[in-house]
Amino acid sequence: MEFLSNKPLLITDTILRDAHQSQAATRMTIEDMLPALEILDSIGYYSLECWGGATFDACMRFLNEDPWERLRTLRKGLPHTKLQMLFRGQNILGYKHYADDVVDAFCRKSIENGIDIIRIFDALNDVRNLEQAIKSTKKYGGQVEATLSYTISPIHNEAYFVKLAKELEQMGADTICIKDMANLLLPMDAYSLVKALKETVSIPIHLHTHNTSGTGDMTLLMAAYAGVDIVDTALSPLANGTSQPATESLVATLQGTVRDTGLDLGKMSEAAVHFRKVAQRLKDAGSLDPKVLNVDTNTLLYQVPGGMLSNLISQLKQAGKEDKYYDVLAEIPRVREDFGYPPLVTPSSQIVGTQAVMNVIMGERYKTFPKESKAMLKGEYGQLPGKVNEEVRAKAGISPEDVITCRPADLLEPELEKYKEEFKDIARSEEDVLSLALFPHVAPKFIDRRDHPEKYQEAAAPAPVKAAVNPNTVGMVNVQVSPDVLANL
Numbered sequence: 407m408e409f410l411s412n413k414p415l416l417i418t419d420t421i422l423r424d425a426h427q428s429q430a431a432t433r434m435t436i437e438d439m440l441p442a443l444e445i446l447d448s449i450g451y452y453s454l455e456c457w458g459g460a461t462f463d464a465c466m467r468f469l470n471e472d473p474w475e476r477l478r479t480l481r482k483g484l485p486h487t488k489l490q491m492l493f494r495g496q497n498i499l500g501y502k503h504y505a506d507d508v509v510d511a512f513c514r515k516s517i518e519n520g521i522d523i524i525r526i527f528d529a530l531n532d533v534r535n536l537e538q539a540i541k542s543t544k545k546y547g548g549q550v551e552a553t554l555s556y557t558i559s560p561i562h563n564e565a566y567f568v569k570l571a572k573e574l575e576q577m578g579a580d581t582i583c584i585k586d587m588a589n590l591l592l593p594m595d596a597y598s599l600v601k602a603l604k605e606t607v608s609i610p611i612h613l614h615t616h617n618t619s620g621t622g623d624m625t626l627l628m629a630a631y632a633g634v635d636i637v638d639t640a641l642s643p644l645a646n647g648t649s650q651p652a653t654e655s656l657v658a659t660l661q662g663t664v665r666d667t668g669l670d671l672g673k674m675s676e677a678a679v680h681f682r683k684v685a686q687r688l689k690d691a692g693s694l695d696p697k698v699l700n701v702d703t704n705t706l707l708y709q710v711p712g713g714m715l716s717n718l719i720s721q722l723k724q725a726g727k728e729d730k731y732y733d734v735l736a737e738i739p740r741v742r743e744d745f746g747y748p749p750l751v752t753p754s755s756q757i758v759g760t761q762a763v764m765n766v767i768m769g770e771r772y773k774t775f776p777k778e779s780k781a782m783l784k785g786e787y788g789q790l791p792g793k794v795n796e797e798v799r800a801k802a803g804i805s806p807e808d809v810i811t812c813r814p815a816d817l818l819e820p821e822l823e824k825y826k827e828e829f830k831d832i833a834r835s836e837e838d839v840l841s842l843a844l845f846p847h848v849a850p851k852f853i854d855r856r857d858h859p860e861k862y863q864e865a866a867a868p869a870p871v872k873a874a875v876n877p878n879t880v881g882m883v884n885v886q887v888s889p890d891v892l893a894n895l
Contacts, residue, residue, distance in 0.1 A: 410601065416635060417657070418636060422480070423458065423459055424455055424492070424614075425650060429699070431717065432464035440483065443483035444483070445673055445676050449669055449673050452488065453488040454480075454488070455490045463499070470856075474519055488523055490524075493513075494527065498512050503814050504843070509538045511822055513539060514542065514546045515840060522549055526553060529753055530788045530789060530791060531570060534814075535815070544578055552581070554574075556590065556749070559791070559792065560792065562747070581612050583613075584611065587749075588709050589625075589705055590706065597628040597632040600633060600634045615638070618702060620703065627659060630660065639651050642678050643682040648699075714750070714755045714759055717759075718735075744794070746793060746794040747790070754787070756778070760779075775801075783799045788814055789811075829842045841853070
């Protein structure tokens, strides 16, 4: 087989964000990262994914870190490498839709504080939810990586994704990302999809996958043959399993070919020495459960993304229902079908996953609905891709007339000034206002602790992984799950 491109394959390494989010509930601290920044900066990556996703919440909730200060520290320590973040479209980094002026402000401050590339996705692939973030990122000089949330369903096929990519290119995307969050994109399908995208759009294609089902390395190699421009990998100490395929393995595989990355395996080995120590610390702390390192081909049946598996385990541990793990995995695709086949990625993965947990633990399907489930069924997150089970929707108390059909953010009044006024007594900066707007139950305590450390006598050590899930949110009758307690699914 011949390569369809003769350009070097570019690498984005996820060691500073998705690798530890997927394997260790986002518990890597800035102190874990600092000793490796110089060597990471010298490797020659296309970019380092280091911010966004669940890191923002986890910094404040569990690590006693200011996420904005983390970004500034990374920017200072990585002067020669593009910094990349994951951004949830109209959800920003939270779990509900925010008004356009808040999305605009967050894009502006992210770029001002050091982000170069913003990977923008919507859990439902509703492009209306990407419009403002794309517009604002370009306005402030950032690079837009618009995203196809990859999934498999009766309505999600290659033609669907090619059409979506063309639409995103027309909206101003600088790059198209295939976000295969559950490692569902099989190698031959990856070859076909990448080839079709390269024939349809004129901007670079970036592939993100995991190795949950054990096919990730092959998927990246076949995409490389098909001409993909950039791929995500993770340095080996936190690679594979629910994380990304290992960077070193792919770099070695392509050496001497027309797609040789040109990256230095010696420098990667040096960086890996450091991150092996970090991985061991995370294991010793209980943050890295060995289950997430295993290949689980059931992923191909259940379509559960890597970042969700470790938290499902935590939820069930808290409820004393670990033995129900595979029952929950089997329930997830049934809930997903009832909900109109949303791709399973934040926040839809949390919503579908939590609903599945509750269906199993309660012993009766749809005995109770978290408010996020009701919001999704109502259309508050955007248009669901497929047909919703109307019996389930009715059971949630939603009539056909209640369903939102416009762009959800069009129903929101500008709210940035409201947040500035609401938090004027505790916010010291616009960054603080945004933190408080996104996480109103977490940020106030964090900011008080940051600004008044004398009030807090206990050590500021990272919380153990068992604190990741509020035990009051699982296994109790009539529970209403707040978006904030879903922070790290």
